[in-house]
Amino acid sequence: MVQSVELLLDEAADAEIRRQWRLLAEAGVPSPAANTAASNRPHITAAVARQIWPRIERALDEQTVPPIPVRLGGLLVFGARRPILVRMVVPSEPLLALHRRIFHAISPCPGIPVNVHPDAWTPHITLARRVPASQLGEAIHAVARDRDFPATVLGIRRWDGEQRREWPIGRGR
Numbered sequence: 001m002v003q004s005v006e007l008l009l010d011e012a013a014d015a016e017i018r019r020q021w022r023l024l025a026e027a028g029v030p031s032p033a034a035n036t037a038a039s040n041r042p043h044i045t046a047a048v049a050r051q052i053w054p055r056i057e058r059a060l061d062e063q064t065v066p067p068i069p070v071r072l073g074g075l076l077v078f079g080a081r082r083p084i085l086v087r088m089v090v091p092s093e094p095l096l097a098l099h100r101r102i103f104h105a106i107s108p109c110p111g112i113p114v115n116v117h118p119d120a121w122t123p124h125i126t127l128a129r130r131v132p133a134s135q136l137g138e139a140i141h142a143v144a145r146d147r148d149f150p151a152t153v154l155g156i157r158r159w160d161g162e163q164r165r166e167w168p169i170g171r172g173r
Helices: 011-026 054-061 092-105 133-144
Strands: 002-008 045-049 066-079 084-091 122-126 149-160 164-171
Touching: 002 011, 011 066, 011 084, 011 122, 011 133, 011 149, 045 092, 045 133, 045 149, 054 092, 054 149, 054 164, 066 092, 066 122, 066 133, 084 133, 092 149, 122 133, 122 149
Parallel strands: none
Antiparallel strands: 002 045, 002 149, 066 084, 066 149, 084 122, 149 164
């Protein structure tokens, strides 16, 4: 199962992404809106590994995370067989610097996919997974009217996909 390090957004951006999840659900598109677990929240996945060791966890917990302004931009579709609809996070130097620090901390861990390495990472927020090809146009139409909007990365969490639990890490400023 996946172990991940995720960036969390300010309340207004979180609410906006949740609104888009609801719009997709209302359009009949599978969306995270159906998952009411408290851990189901909009986030930017910064790192993934098969396992994150305790010493790495401690190193991550030492990270200082200042508020980082970002822009949530246009829509992208990842994959063809099981399309994923995402909202792009426009990369900025502070965001990329934080990602590099996180990646450097987890780099000794096993099972890190290439797409989270620096220079291969595409920061995004997932809007819908496994969108049937027949609904892809409808899914895009449901949220494409929305314009780019500002957000702020306010913290980091660890997600343990095996135990299905989350906890905050790092130090906010």
